[in-house]
Amino acid sequence: MKTKVALITGGYTGEAEVSFKSAAFVQAQLDKEKYAVYPITITLDSWFHVTDAGIKISVNREDFSLDIDGDIVMFDVAFIILHGSPGEDGRLQGYLDMIGLPYTSCGALTSALTMNKEYTKAVISGIQNLYVAKSVLLFGPDRQGAGDVVQKNLTLPYFVKPNAGGSSIGMSKVKVPSELQEALDKAFDAANTGCQVLVEEFVTGREFSQGIFRNAKGELLVLPATEVRTTREFFDFEAKYVAGLTEEITPADLTEEQKERASRIIRDIYIRLNCKGMVRVDFFLEKDTDKFYFIEINTIPGQTPQSFIPQQVRALGMKESEFYAELIEAVIAPDPTLRT
Structure with a gap:
């Protein structure tokens, strides 16, 4: 009997595009004689699988199963290939732990x-x-005086980036003081990154x-x-x-x-x-x-x-x-x- 694999992709961030490409490559490599692979897309709006016939099937979130023409598909393992939130920050892992479905990535605590x-x-x-490089961690309430804090504690040039982002989204290199505020704003405003900014010496x-x-x-x-x-x-x-x-x-x-x-x-x-x-x-x-x-x-x-x-x-x-x-x-x- 084939191992049923939920290949989970998509996500809530700009990294979703990369996740889809990654999942497609993984699916193409897995042995079809050994594994029955079901791509599962997770977005802010829905969780679903698209059948070979192009029919969109919603995931039953109570047990992460699929009802395909009356056939209930229960998975043996989840292969998580979802970059960013909720696949890389522990949210998805916590859910899978709660329903008892094993998965291929780090656990919820490590991921978070x-x-x-x-x-x-x-x-x-x-x-x-x-x-580790010398650094300063800035939180949302610190935003007003962030530039002063950075310049007081670190030496140029700086790397400025969201503390919880991926794929270098929202990241800047600052070589002169006049570039700092724009870089901080870019990092603070990066979507789904937690409103924390990390500034490190280069x-x-x-x-x-x-x-x-x-x-x-x-x-x-x-x-x-x-x-x-x-x-x-x-x-x-x-x-x-x-x-x-x-x-x-x-x-x-x-x-x-x-x-x-x-x-x-x-x-x-x-x-x-x-x-x-x-x-x-x-x-x-x-x-x-x-x-x-x-x-x-x-x-x-x-x-x-x-x-x-x-x-x-x-x-x-x-x-x-x-x-x-x-x-x-x-x-x-x-x-x-x-x-x-």
């Missing part, structure tokens, strides 16, 4: 925590060989992104790193999704010592944050000091053909179909110790 960049930095503080160096996942045997496997080189000021939304603006090198050109150090750091981050499934850690390797600086962690990484994780999976020598199957089997494995 890691959507908050500054709170995440506080938890991972102290990990050996990992550094770290000069090479930028990397690296995935890690737990396989069906319960083993933690670190994927090869990707180095990001962009013609933009930084790796913003356009750099991520507009062709030709960014060069991505996978596997990255790192020394063996740097690879081993990064691997240890990423494993420690995964364990410290109690992650599950696949996650991706972004970091800088600071120029001159050779220190790894944490940027952020992404618990629902993009899965388009050009996304970092698929690149890294291929560099590891795996097929994407095998990789996604590992994520599913790790969740439904009969041995509960493999789910920790």
